[in-house]
Amino acid sequence: MKLKSSKKIMSFAVVALFVALLSACGSNNNNNAASSGSASASSSASGTASPSGTASSEPSAAATDKPKSIELLNVSYDPTRELYEAFNKSFADYWKKETGQTVKINQSHGGSGAQARKVLDGLEADVVTLALAYDIDSLTDSGLIKKDWQQSFESNSSPYTSTIVFLVRKGNPKGLKDWNDLIKEGVQVITPNPKTSGGARWNYLAAWGYAQQQDGNDEAKTKDFMKKLFANVPVLDTGARGATTTFVERKIGDVLLAWENEAYLAKKEYGDEFEIVTPSLSILAEPPVAVVDKNADKRGTREVAEAYLKYLYTPEGQEIAAQNFYRPRLQEVADKYKDQFPTLNLLTIDKDFGGWTEAQKKHFADGGTFDEVYTKG
């Protein structure tokens, strides 16, 4: 009898242990999310861990009288790493001067879609700065961000823009000048997969837009152009950085379709091994930013989060964007960097493709034009 009861106690203990473990995992979630963000941040997170903990656990107190320090999590996409490292420093100084409050900004980087998914699945980002409006739109359905977020800040909520250019090898041995050179036989084009990479979707649409103009809106001809273009693609990497590696490190391909800022970065890193070719026509890429309303309200960080994104539009913020090879919106800064960013015809997603939802449905959803280019070739 005695033995039996002790067994029961034992089994109870085991179950209790599991329940305790489970609940511990649950309550740790927030901390995990924050620390995964700070892991990729430039400065060490250990020093500021404790004050922020109290700030986030008492959101009401944070809203009325300001705590001494506050923490922000900016979930962004891959090529903005360098940009936000510089920007965060500048903003922290500005905020300290304005309010006397110390702000620590954690950065998290990855593929744009994957980053949006992390936020959707519970990563407590205060602001998102992603590659496509489509990725932020995906966060509105669950109520994390309000529906009309794109009106919250100037210029479609995208403080800086970029475009798609060609990165070619020194001397441009294949003489590639424009999009129609890319479909010639024997030319190898490197681009990531539009289904997994936000940047590649801009590539695809820029090429599509060019073909459309050239063919006088004959869609069959445009598809034919795209088919030829993708027949010249030997590798489809899953993300923009992967494609850059394939082109730069493995020396595969004659031309890399890349973000302008990524192309400049590669050029800066590798000196004169590469040249940037600006095609006659490309697309205006508008990486958008938004406050994650639900998280900001819960954590009491709305004020600083909004100020953070607004600061991107100030001359200081615009200057940092331009230094990191993003095209600034502010005219005075744009004028200063005129030589760095040649003017060219730029399509826009809203005017020429009917917005992201439309473009996504037509081109990249299942059975869209991208699938057609591949399955029926």
Add this chain to the structure above:
Amino acid sequence: MASQVKEKRILPGFRITMGYSILYLSLIVLIPLAALIVKTAGLTLPQFWHTVTSERVLASYRVSLLTSLFAALVNVVFGLIVAWVLVRYRFPGKKIVDGLIDMPFALPTAVAGIALTSIYAPNGWIGSLLDPLGIKVAYTPLGITVALIFIGLPFVVRTVQPVLHDLENDMEEAAALLGAHRWRTFRKVLLPELIPPLITGFALAFSRGIGEYGSVVFISGNMPMKTEITPLLIITKLEQFEYSQATAIALVLLIISFALLLLINTLQRWTNRRLRTS
């Protein structure tokens, strides 16, 4: 009766251990798998069918299954040889070689993928030697197979090794004394013992290959219809926020590999019985 059964038990407290096992399996395996089905439930049956049988998805099953199968077969042959050498011979640095076997387990698969790609790419060390011969490894199904061979090797070696170790030399010696040739000894004495672990190793390597993502995406080139593996398609769906479609494909993949594992297990039991009775 009851006391007799009780005496036979080796572990104390069957109820606790059994309860613990079920709880543990539920938390770690069954509940996540159930979540997979729940997520898939967002699709109607025709939608589900359409998703999992579309042209690109079918092509990816073919790529995933064939490369995994091939890689597992290669690993069975060469894994056996490696295990054999490690058990039967003494040579300097044996411990290091033995430790090397586990490297694929420890290495993040993405790192393995990047390393393999840079070696087998047309301008890599090995790739540049093979390229003039017209053999392309990186960005072809062959490249995927190479990555999966790398990933699967420890499974075969580590399942075969202990069995080989337990096989005493005297059995072979006895066979030799009774006049058996080497081949006959191998076939009649060693093989029956080795086939079950070989099949287990094969099954493990094979199923791991089907699910492998990290090492493959870098070396495969990810060309739709040609070198696109199913796990990549699942990620692709997730990237477009199509959770239910992604889980639908995952579910099909799971069912395929479960069916295959069941088949392999049955095969294993069958060969086991046949070999032992013959």
